[in-house]
Amino acid sequence: MSEAAGITAAWIEAALASARPRAVAALLRHFRDLDLAEEAVQEACLRALAHWPKNGPPRDPAAWLVFVGRNVAIDHTRRQKRLAPLPDEAVLSDLGDAEAGIAERLDDAGYRDDILRLLFVCCHPELPGTQQIALALRIVSGLSVRQIARAFLVSEAAMEQRITRAKAKIAKADVPFEAPGPVERAERLAAVAAMVYLVFNEGYSVSHETAEARGRLAEEAIRLGRLLLRLFPAEPEVMGLLALMLLSHARAPARFDADGAVVLLDAQDRSRWNAAMIGEGLALIDKAVRHRRPGPYLVQAAISALHARARRPEDTDWAEIDLLYSTLERLAPSPVVTLNRAVAVSKLRGPAEALAMIEPLADRLSGYFHFHGLRGALLSELGRADEAAEAYCRAIALANSPAEAQHIRAHLDRLQAEAAARDGARR
Amino acid sequence: MLYAVLCYHDEDVVGCWSKAEDDAVMARLSVVHGKLASEGRLGPVARLLPTTAATTLRKDSDPPLVLDGPFAETKEQLLGFYLIECASLDAAIEAARDLARANPGGAYEIRPVERFFPDSRPAAGASEGGEPA
Numbered sequence: 400m401s402e403a404a405g406i407t408a409a410w411i412e413a414a415l416a417s418a419r420p421r422a423v424a425a426l427l428r429h430f431r432d433l434d435l436a437e438e439a440v441q442e443a444c445l446r447a448l449a450h451w452p453k454n455g456p457p458r459d460p461a462a463w464l465v466f467v468g469r470n471v472a473i474d475h476t477r478r479q480k481r482l483a484p485l486p487d488e489a490v491l492s493d494l495g496d497a498e499a500g501i502a503e504r505l506d507d508a509g510y511r512d513d514i515l516r517l518l519f520v521c522c523h524p525e526l527p528g529t530q531q532i533a534l535a536l537r538i539v540s541g542l543s544v545r546q547i548a549r550a551f552l553v554s555e556a557a558m559e560q561r562i563t564r565a566k567a568k569i570a571k572a573d574v575p576f577e578a579p580g581p582v583e584r585a586e587r588l589a590a591v592a593a594m595v596y597l598v599f600n601e602g603y604s605v606s607h608e609t610a611e612a613r614g615r616l617a618e619e620a621i622r623l624g625r626l627l628l629r630l631f632p633a634e635p636e637v638m639g640l641l642a643l644m645l646l647s648h649a650r651a652p653a654r655f656d657a658d659g660a661v662v663l664l665d666a667q668d669r670s671r672w673n674a675a676m677i678g679e680g681l682a683l684i685d686k687a688v689r690h691r692r693p694g695p696y697l698v699q700a701a702i703s704a705l706h707a708r709a710r711r712p713e714d715t716d717w718a719e720i721d722l723l724y725s726t727l728e729r730l731a732p733s734p735v736v737t738l739n740r741a742v743a744v745s746k747l748r749g750p751a752e753a754l755a756m757i758e759p760l761a762d763r764l765s766g767y768f769h770f771h772g773l774r775g776a777l778l779s780e781l782g783r784a785d786e787a788a789e790a791y792c793r794a795i796a797l798a799n800s801p802a803e804a805q806h807i808r809a810h811l812d813r814l815q816a817e818a819a820a821r822d823g824a825r826r
Numbered sequence: 827m828l829y830a831v832l833c834y835h836d837e838d839v840v841g842c843w844s845k846a847e848d849d850a851v852m853a854r855l856s857v858v859h860g861k862l863a864s865e866g867r868l869g870p871v872a873r874l875l876p877t878t879a880a881t882t883l884r885k886d887s888d889p890p891l892v893l894d895g896p897f898a899e900t901k902e903q904l905l906g907f908y909l910i911e912c913a914s915l916d917a918a919i920e921a922a923r924d925l926a927r928a929n930p931g932g933a934y935e936i937r938p939v940e941r942f943f944p945d946s947r948p949a950a951g952a953s954e955g956g957e958p959a
Binding site for chain 2: 409410412413414416417418622625628629632633638641675678679682683685686689
């Protein structure tokens with residue numbers, strides 16, 4: 400399709416974005432210096448923007464970036480005189496064999512471990528989650544500091560500082576450069592999957608105003624998920640992670656109404672869900688289930704799939720969702736999982752049982768918006784209006800966005816209107 | 827003669843297209859589709875899901891081996907394809923196993939279809955050519 404469109408700016412942008420992880424990863428292994436590898440790829444991208452429109456696109460953009468990036472980095476480190484100078488990319492006729500040969504030596508065999516290492520470096524245990532995400536978006540995805548700052552709703556200067564701090568920590572920390580053994584590889588994969596899911600959740604926007612900037616993060620996370628799955632094609636948890644992200648993101652177009660108010664799952668216009676993403680997510684679950692080793696990502700994806708498969712909210716298979724949440728409670732116990740299970744229980748067996756299930760969570764979830772929101776809804780269904788109002792008030796105080804607060808306020812208003820109507824009738 | 831046009835592209839790059847860009851490409855293509863369809867020449871068209879959604883049945887071993895991921899060898903060539911309605915991946919693998927029993931050797935890559943445009947030729951179904959290998 401690109402032939403018809405010619406070599407456009409959009410084509411170059413997509414080619415650079417897709418080649419970037421491999422190029423940074425190969426140069427990181429070669430130079431063992433994250434800053435140097437990143438700057439080299441940055442410079443190589445700039446040169447690509449200048450060269451490609453004139454000389455035509457290279458056969459293998461990643462190999463081109465590795466080759467040119469390596470030249471750039473060697474220029475930076477001229478003091479290591481023993482490294483032989485390489486031909487200038489400008490004199491390479493059709494970006495052919497010389498470049499391919501060098502790129503091959505740089506990143507054959509170790510390609511998978513290279514990318515995994517690069518991602519793993521970004522989720523170094525010494526870095527807090529927010530720094531991990533920022534670093535991955537900057538270095539692996541190549542987002543600008545400005546784009547990342549916008550997505551995190553902080554100033555550019557603050558984000559620049561966050562990334563600089565993260566890099567400084569990485570430079571001081573031990574980065575493993577030897578090829579990992581199977582156990583270590585599995586541990587790295589788990590850490591990287593968790594980081595990718597953090598990026599995704601960061602992109603799950605809580606308000607309409609920020610949906611566009613933060614949606615970009617969700618798309619980057621899905622891209623990273625695809626990258627991981629290509630590296631580890633037989634890992635059911637990676638299939639589960641990608642499926643979970645696709646199925647959740649498929650609903651993004653229906654999550655806000657024309658006024659920017661949150662639309663909950665039950666009320667969403669399901670025709671606005673992204674059918675291609677749902678199809679891909681369901682196909683991945685089908686693949687993963689064949690392995691018969693359900694992990695937390697796969698189970699969450701399967702729950703999401705049950706919502707995606709229901710044409711109308713009333714078609715939702717709550718019994719199966721309840722079952723899947725009980726599996727999840729076993730695999731990855733957390734009060735939030737139990738809270739979510741209570742929603743299924745309330746649909747299946749009524750609000751009283753669901754309320755009994757979440758009351759013991761009060762200590763641990765007292766600062767959690769959704770706990771008070773659900774508690775309010777259950778109490779309201781049970782006709783305990785005063786307690787419901789109190790729970791809603793606490794939820795509003797803990798809301799993560801004006802849209803969330805607005806949503807609960809609507810419930811509270813309705814509750815109060817009903818109470819007033821009752822009082823009026825009594826008088 | 828009925829011709830198949832097989833679409834190859836770097837899926838990393840296609841995956842980096844923005845929604846707007848993807849829509850623009852599909853809109854440009856639909857103009858071409860429309861022209862071919864109006865001439866009564868366009869058969870069924872399919873856009874496949876990414877290779878990460880693929881499963882491969884290696885039928886050069888007995889019993890055939892089910893592997894995650896796309897068909898990645900280069901020593902075999904693409905000789906034909908089927909479109910089969912299946913309720914699940916398991917059903918698709920079962921159908922492929924039946925085919926494999928009839929025609930062992932090589933492999934079947936099983937890939938879900940993202941979007942399907944049915945045959946728009948007037949006398950669709952008129953037999954052309956032989957059975958795919």
